[in-house]
Amino acid sequence: MSKVFVIGHKSPDTDSIAAAVSYSYLKRQLGVDAVAARAGEPNKETKFALDYFKVEAPVLLESTARKNPDDEKTKLILVDHNESKQCVDGAKDAEVLELIDHHRLGDFETENPIFILIRPVGCVNTVIYGLYKANGVKPSKEVAGMMLSAIISDTVLFRSPTTTDEDKAAVKELAEIAGVDYEAYGMEMLKAGADISDYPAEKLAHNDTKEFEAGGKVFSCGQISVMDLEPIEAKRADIMKVLEETKAEKQYEASYLMVTNILTEDTYLWFTSGAEAAAEEAFGKKAEDRCVYLPKVMSRKKQVAPFLLKVYGK
């Protein structure tokens, strides 16, 4: 069989990059010619993890669109996403062989039956670790390191309400294999990701941004994890300007940015002009200065996206 690319979502986070690494590794152990791929640049946190465990970044796929209709379709395994808006460009022109995820099921459809496994756990690497066990395969030290990095990232070191006991157990087992103190390493990694000091407003405005569609309307929602609000507040005017420009350019209904403080475990949800009513309705909160304050909210998947989708889907 020809090469299969394992790929996560656009604006990849640590989970998407690590899942490409870990699931392609598993598939290779099972005899599949699988290659880790990515649909964008790794962020600072991910780079920290890749450097720490000396793992090469997955190969960049710019697009999987075919030049000629006679060309063979690119074979993909999707990890950590299933909404078409979040797929690598040209994914509609590719052949999707498998889907492994931990998000809500979106608009993904297939022509034929394929292997699909979605589980409501904190991180897709927890799902993948389950598949390692089911297949009796042990990840290498490096791969285990990437997997635990992903689980720590997605669960914010077990602080996110999406965290399950299985996520915690997986991190503990993977830390044994990787030979790290996961708490010390995790804080270091999160700190690396939260360092926005040298990021321009463009980068911050688009950080870990995902597109969502409901009721024919498309909105975007990015997320930035910080350990201190001041540095990002200082850049707020510039970030909001970029958000407004992108919204206009991409004809979004609205653009949101979750500014999540991982120490105080709360989120300031920034949004573009005109989204006051939707944001207030979604969270039952008064908006102020294009922002809704959401205490105890850290998870886009569980605590933000479903409520916005419900409002826009009306």
Add this chain to the structure above:
Amino acid sequence: MSKVFVIGHKSPDTDSIAAAVSYSYLKRQLGVDAVAARAGEPNKETKFALDYFKVEAPVLLESTARKNPDDEKTKLILVDHNESKQCVDGAKDAEVLELIDHHRLGDFETENPIFILIRPVGCVNTVIYGLYKANGVKPSKEVAGMMLSAIISDTVLFRSPTTTDEDKAAVKELAEIAGVDYEAYGMEMLKAGADISDYPAEKLAHNDTKEFEAGGKVFSCGQISVMDLEPIEAKRADIMKVLEETKAEKQYEASYLMVTNILTEDTYLWFTSGAEAAAEEAFGKKAEDRCVYLPKVMSRKKQVAPFLLKVYGK
């Protein structure tokens, strides 16, 4: 937790009924208050299996629509289907907790992440048997009997091209538990299902009918397995009349009926007026007298639906 209904598709076949029985049994072993349910009358083949293994038919759910918006939502686990057109009435008003299937992924979406497992095997009971093993649970003799009945039904005793090695292995293991000679039992069960002698045209026209949607168009496709063409040919005029009436009433783009001979392993695909062009394009065959002959075709899922969906989806 309140009661959860495990339910298959409308116009249930043996796989849908058996999956409701087998997956609810597994969930009960795992401590969930799960109840086997059905969205329609069991067919003759299924009744034969239920009688043979002395298993009660699942409870009938007419609709899961709520009377008042304040009423608690009915909790469902969907087995053997995922397209909204095939769900029990009012499914949009229910809370779907899990989805276990072996079909293409259709238009199903969820608000939150749930457990979804779809595997490209011949029968959803093969997927469910895998979950029994993963959980270290053994089905009862009766449940094993229903599971092997489903796999034999969906794979037409391993004749369908959808059959995988895992389906065969599952039947062999389940036959040990159920204490039956699966080949002799299987032929008897298929024969019971293929006996259409006392079926009125209405029943035959709607046998195991599923609705499909592509490009905003809805069409239906039923399937009847026979071991002899003569009895059904004798009723053809009446059956076609019912098909035309249902098509008009439900505003289908077209209605199809696969008349599949499980001994000669081929299908006569009957269709309503106006569908010649679509049927000819889908299968690259000349239609004659509102029928396309499809040698070596037995599987709606693999050999018929994808081609019709492609034509209507244009």
